[in-house]
Amino acid sequence: MMLDVQALEGCKVLDVSTFLAGPFCATQLGEFGADVIKVELPKVGDANRRFGTMTECGDSLPWLSESRNKRCITLDLRKPEGAALLKRLVAQSDVMVENFQPGTLERWGLGYDVLSAVNPRLILVRISGYGQTGPYKDRPGFGRIGNAFGGLSFLAGYPDRAPVTPGSATIPDYMAGIYGALGTLLAMQAREKTGRGQVVDIGLYEPIFRILDELAPAFAFNGYVRQRMGPGTVNVVPHSHYPTQDGRWIAIACTNDKIFARLAEAMGRPELAGQDAWGTLAARERDRPKVDETVAAWTATLPRAELLKLCEAGQVPCGPVYSVDEIFEDPQYAARGNILRIEDPRVGPLAIPNLVPKLTETPGQVKWTGAPLGAHNDEIYGERLGLSKAEMERLREDGVI
Template sequence: MAEGAIGPLSGVRVLDLSRVLAGPFCTMVLGDLGAEVIKVERPDGGDDTREWGPPFAGGESAYYLCANRNKKSIALDLKSPGGVEAARGLAAASDVLLENFRVGAMGKLGLGYEEVKALNPGIVYCSITGYGQTGPYRDLAGYDFILQAMSGLMSITGEPDGEPMKLGVATVDLTTGLYAAVAILAALRHRDRTGEGQYIDLSLMDAAVSWLANVGSSHLVSGEVPGRFGNAHASIVPYQVFRARDRYLAVGIGNDGQWRKFCEIAGEPGLSSDVRFASNPDRVRNRLELIPLLEGVFLRRDADSWIESLWREGIPAGPINTVDRVFSDPQTVARGMVVEMDHPTAGKVRLIGSPLKLSGTPVEYRLAPPLLGEHTAGVLRQLLEGGDP
């Protein structure tokens, strides 16, 4: 058990054989909730993301730091019999095993689900791959960017007359990591009731397709192929970015009551009674006429003036913050979304906080992202002695 852990997952041990982002993000969430996470890395360099920089802090990349707190790192060579044997021992003493190797690779090492299940029938074993354990693409390598393309997400992102565009963060990896955490928690609940572990097969492709949500549903219902709307919305108008006198802002008017309020604020009450724009379906049909009118309206005032007026009337709006502004925003600060931890080489390191706010078992920030192999000796010594790793 993790020292001093009081989180809802305290007493749960996770053997993390994953690297890069989807798997590590999942296990960081579990670690934040109190699980003991043992991160297995190759001795010659460790997790690939350790070198994905600059920037670096204390020799560790910012990329690696973003997804690896609340873990212990051990260095094992899984190509050696000794390394595999140590990993098997850890799997036998764990509640969860997560890996993101190519399909079939873990079985060749003697660490596949059936082999681990024979050692530990209650194990919750989660595999994350590009395309899943089945299907014609199962053996292909999968990366977030490629899956954003293949899932259709890029076809609906970007300007209508521009090129398809990926999102600014690895959203497929992050989504898959969150799905993995949900599935693992559900499997642990089942294990606690029945004593039975199980196998979880997660793919980046499946996660990305699920993100199509209402846009995918619109295609399944209508048969029409969705296009790109830039910063606008396919089904709601106005719901997009506008240029104010000094800078851009985002405005989302989600119902006709908000529309009428907006028209009063804007000094254009006639727009709300215009039959072309009276209801949202009308505004969607006539967006090419309405949006140029609104662009002229927004240029009359500064962005902060608009936002203040819109917030006062309960209309969703906000500034388009740069990342530095996000982390200094009073709401971000008040919600504890930046945390500072002591790191063995970087001194104080600032990390993005957890969004999970639990009243009785709050998230804990116990361990800074570990150095490569920082905990190898202690974990393996305890395993050999038959105690808790």
């Protein structure tokens, strides 16, 4: 039974970050009930408004999708009056998210020492290229650099070619945003015990390095430097993408000997899983190219739909290698509601990724898509901070808001 509340209802968040990693952190909090105020530079706005496919309303599809549920205000933090207004908002907030280069807030007189003096319960999420400490802390960073420095790009592609983009250059931004949201929840839980806020400090490369399974312990243990393996996977085989008769691709994952035996049965060649053939992982690793070649030769004789049926019937983990148009046609995506269709007041019908995770009693929701620049200035400055219309007009003329 769903409750008429949201998990983070009552939590107030200031999002002063730009582009993607910090904003995505705040977006996730807003999806589950937090009241998120998005702070942008007057007349300029977040760069994400102009990134990707543009719409007739003047904002991009990434902005409309990833700035959902945020109330948008303009404020120049570099101006003394702007910094003063931010402090007033901080005094009423639980969390602030930023992703400037380290030292930027401090130069504006808005370091954590200042903000925590205003509000000792404030949690400050700081996402930057390399984190707030270390010899590289002052270097700029973007997602592509996070992929490269974190160790993922080196593993993407084929061994005889240059490293490729591992799916998307923005993976570190999204991963850092996820870890930022996790860090926020942990800090909120700690605050219940201590009564004090703290800093959540994340470098873009760190979530990438964290998810690379045994890459680090294997190197420390025996000096193994993993190389690019194309679509293959270290430690197990067959575990790759294979061509199909109809010009598509299927993913097959045999992570142990039992699963490979099931695949051999599905192929009509049970002898492949014999002890004198490829019945053990060690034997398959020894003959890795031949194993993949044999599986690929089989998959190439059948259409993908038939291969999926055969593998599923034999309990062999498999899946289609989807392009986005196929995702939109898939019944599993439809049943789970993974694609949210929403009416945007400025551009009309939109399809955007739905919320993750699903909560059975206090689910999140998308209340609105990314709002126009400064759309909520009057609401926040007038109603929340109590500024008069005359004061707001002067601040607009002075470029503060």
